[in-house]
Amino acid sequence: AFGLPCVGLRFFNVYGPRQDPNSEYAAAIPRFVTRLLSGQRPIVFGDGLQTRDFVHVSDVVRANLLAATARDAPGEIVNVASGKSASLLQLIALIRQAIGVQAAHLEPEHQPARAGDLRASSADLTRARQVLGYEPRVALADGLATLVDSWRDALARAA
Numbered sequence: 001a002f003g004l005p006c007v008g009l010r011f012f013n014v015y016g017p018r019q020d021p022n023s024e025y026a027a028a029i030p031r032f033v034t035r036l037l038s039g040q041r042p043i044v045f046g047d048g049l050q051t052r053d054f055v056h057v058s059d060v061v062r063a064n065l066l067a068a069t070a071r072d073a074p075g076e077i078v079n080v081a082s083g084k085s086a087s088l089l090q091l092i093a094l095i096r097q098a099i100g101v102q103a104a105h106l107e108p109e110h111q112p113a114r115a116g117d118l119r120a121s122s123a124d125l126t127r128a129r130q131v132l133g134y135e136p137r138v139a140l141a142d143g144l145a146t147l148v149d150s151w152r153d154a155l156a157r158a159a
Helices: 028-037 057-069 088-099 126-132 140-158
Strands: 008-011 013-015 043-045 054-056 077-080 109-111
Touching: 008 057, 013 028, 013 057, 013 140, 028 088, 028 140, 043 088, 054 057, 054 140, 057 077, 057 126, 077 126, 088 140
Parallel strands: 008 077, 013 054, 043 109
Antiparallel strands: none
16 A cells, blocks of 8 residues: 555454453453453353464564565465464363363353354464464463463462
8 A cells, every 4th residue: 555565464363461351352261261260150152162263462473573574475464373273162171271270160151152253263374374484383272371370470469
């Protein structure tokens, strides 16, 4: 546009520390983590088998830096994600595992599915790999473990 080289980065479900679980736009991860850490069951709309491609914020930052310096990137649109899908039930299991004994007994509470919710979302990273040299580095289980630790620390400081 107007001779300005630009790159379109399509972010999938980004997660990481400092997400506001009370925002009307809050994603599943901050809501699930805060409920489980406070001893409440996570709320799942539908059967929980809907899938999402979750990407850690550090991978998103790296993709932005790669896009800013990649010679062949201007004019391209690429997906920024992990390239792997996880169901909401798998996500909750990983969060419960990261929290440990405190959340072991907290099974999801199912509520009716919401109109308009996607059943499945998964990114194809082919163009991101080709154009940017992007490769996700943070596995979901690892990212969730560090996220849970950071939120525990924040809750302890707030108490």
